[in-house]
Amino acid sequence: MVARHDQTTDPVLLDGLLQARRGTAFFARKLNELTDADLDGGSLLSGWTRRHVVAHVGYNARAIARLVEWAATGVETPMYPSVEVRNHEIDFGATLSPIALRNLFDHSAVHLNVEWRDLPADSWHHKVKTVQGRVVPAEETVWMRTREVWVHAVDLDNGASFADIPAPVLARLLKDITGAWSTRGTDKDLVVEVTDQPSALVYGDTTAGSPVMVSGPLAAIAQWATGRCTAGVTARRAGEAVEPAPAAPAWI
Numbered sequence: 001m002v003a004r005h006d007q008t009t010d011p012v013l014l015d016g017l018l019q020a021r022r023g024t025a026f027f028a029r030k031l032n033e034l035t036d037a038d039l040d041g042g043s044l045l046s047g048w049t050r051r052h053v054v055a056h057v058g059y060n061a062r063a064i065a066r067l068v069e070w071a072a073t074g075v076e077t078p079m080y081p082s083v084e085v086r087n088h089e090i091d092f093g094a095t096l097s098p099i100a101l102r103n104l105f106d107h108s109a110v111h112l113n114v115e116w117r118d119l120p121a122d123s124w125h126h127k128v129k130t131v132q133g134r135v136v137p138a139e140e141t142v143w144m145r146t147r148e149v150w151v152h153a154v155d156l157d158n159g160a161s162f163a164d165i166p167a168p169v170l171a172r173l174l175k176d177i178t179g180a181w182s183t184r185g186t187d188k189d190l191v192v193e194v195t196d197q198p199s200a201l202v203y204g205d206t207t208a209g210s211p212v213m214v215s216g217p218l219a220a221i222a223q224w225a226t227g228r229c230t231a232g233v234t235a236r237r238a239g240e241a242v243e244p245a246p247a248a249p250a251w252i
Contacts, residue, residue: 008121016142017116019169023149024109027057030158031105036098044155044228048094053155054101055093059086060148061108063131064141068115071126071138079131086131112145147173151226162219162228170222171201177225177251178203186249192225194218212237212246224248 006017031054043053063079063086070077080086093104124139150165151173162170174194181187187204189211194201196217205211213236214224220232225248235242 004117006117007119008124013124013139019166020142020146023146027149027153030153030156030160033158039098039101044157050156051094051101052090053152054105056090057148057152058104058108059089059093061112064145065112065115067128067141068119068138070128071123072119083131162223167218170218174222174225180251181249192221194221210238212242214245226251
């Protein structure tokens, strides 16, 4: 049988698909390292066990696949009927048997990958709507999934860290988060500085007279910005240390 390949030839899109697939493989590895009993343990997300994280990532793949199908067919297929249905689905998924939960992740990931692979090149620009109501081209689904699998692999609390996430993914994630803060106006008097990249990365309220300056390596700043942990970041105002570092504004 002849191998089937992505129909798109766009190098930027192909690179994005590679990062999403690598993130899926990384999540799968961290999941497979867990025993069935480990799935009952807590995750890094408040109120969620590892079961909830796996269920969420599995159902997220199905939801994103619906958007890709929408782009392919022109028939509107929303990610979820409502946020309430999404939340109920995750809670239900968390009750599945370990083998069913693992199959949910595996099968949904394969399904999404096939939908991406078979999407005609000219359909990647077709518009779809996210669960938040944003209208985006279908190519945005690649980043939506990339973000989910890499970050939630860390949330499994099985030894993965933000340092394991590729720098381009972290940089785009941080840009998304700080952009959301700016849109909402929640970054007032806050400046974020990434200290370990070849080019300076500075975000936030850069015109403030006396902002809180939160600094650190890219991985630590991204971890802080997503609300996971303040380890590895420092904060200063007017040259004086601020301890502990402030919590990041809400992202989602």
